[in-house]
Amino acid sequence: MQRELVHTSIMSSKDHPTADWIFSDVKKEIPKISFGTVYRNLGQLVEKGLIRIIQLDGIAHYDGNVAPHNHFICNECNSIYDFELDNEDFISQVEVKNHHHVSGYQLMLTGTCNKCNIN
Amino acid sequence: MQRELVHTSIMSSKDHPTADWIFSDVKKEIPKISFGTVYRNLGQLVEKGLIRIIQLDGIAHYDGNVAPHNHFICNECNSIYDFELDNEDFISQVEVKNHHHVSGYQLMLTGTCNKCNIN
DNA sequence: TATTAAATAGGAATGATTCCTATTTATATA
DNA sequence: TATATAAATAGGAATCATTCCTATTTAATA
Ligand SMILES: [Mn+2]
Ligand SMILES: [Mn+2]
Ligand SMILES: [Zn+2]
Ligand SMILES: [Zn+2]
Numbered sequence: 001m002q003r004e005l006v007h008t009s010i011m012s013s014k015d016h017p018t019a020d021w022i023f024s025d026v027k028k029e030i031p032k033i034s035f036g037t038v039y040r041n042l043g044q045l046v047e048k049g050l051i052r053i054i055q056l057d058g059i060a061h062y063d064g065n066v067a068p069h070n071h072f073i074c075n076e077c078n079s080i081y082d083f084e085l086d087n088e089d090f091i092s093q094v095e096v097k098n099h100h101h102v103s104g105y106q107l108m109l110t111g112t113c114n115k116c117n118i119n
Numbered sequence: 120m121q122r123e124l125v126h127t128s129i130m131s132s133k134d135h136p137t138a139d140w141i142f143s144d145v146k147k148e149i150p151k152i153s154f155g156t157v158y159r160n161l162g163q164l165v166e167k168g169l170i171r172i173i174q175l176d177g178i179a180h181y182d183g184n185v186a187p188h189n190h191f192i193c194n195e196c197n198s199i200y201d202f203e204l205d206n207e208d209f210i211s212q213v214e215v216k217n218h219h220h221v222s223g224y225q226l227m228l229t230g231t232c233n234k235c236n237i238n
Numbered sequence: 239t240a241t242t243a244a245a246t247a248g249g250a251a252t253g254a255t256t257c258c259t260a261t262t263t264a265t266a267t268a
Numbered sequence: 269t270a271t272a273t274a275a276a277t278a279g280g281a282a283t284c285a286t287t288c289c290t291a292t293t294t295a296a297t298a
Binding site: 001002003032033034035036037040041058 | 276277278279280285286
């Protein structure tokens, strides 16, 4: 069952890896794994809610942290950082003002990360 | 200069169109326009800051509204709605707590839009 | 008008992702 | 255990949005 390995690969990376990265990583353990298998298992893990997918510039990154949280992308090193917000009252703002029903959200901040702005 | 037409197509659509939609739309005026031309001009318009690009599920949508605003995507009809927030204090929250420098953000809410939830 | 630069059409190339299929492996059942 | 059934897999072909390339056309400039 290589789905386990795909899953643990994501969990251990702690870094929102791409399918390509995961493929290379799992390949170390199982040299004859194929891309088809990686993508199929990624899809199943997403379905089961064990991981979530983050589209970024048209390529998919995977996140083992399924708890609601947000992402900060550094313009310089392209790292993806997690962060959380104290309040999520912007949701109720939108529900009240626009009359949409909000079931989820994705907030992506960009800028310069704390590693890169030590100039 | 077909860049004008590509631009006005986006502006008139008011609906965050894809490259494919824009291609079809401009084709009505200039039947022999090519995809290469559409993409090249879209890239130039983005560079000039006249439009902005919104990646959604791996395909690019274009937005003629370059003023900072956010997007709500309906899970049912897949429409993309604009909305604005009163305060953007979540930016300072992140700057204070995570010590990143924020230069931009993209908030995407999903749910059921006010058209679709009239049940 | 002659030169140079920008724009274009058309299609090939790319790259991530999905799809397909024959084969292998696990699971259930008699 | 032997057999039937279902799930998983490798490998590669197909897809599809986007980018790249090139010869040709059009605009701008001296
Ligand atoms: Mn994350
Ligand atoms: Mn918009
Ligand atoms: Zn950085
Ligand atoms: Zn809707």
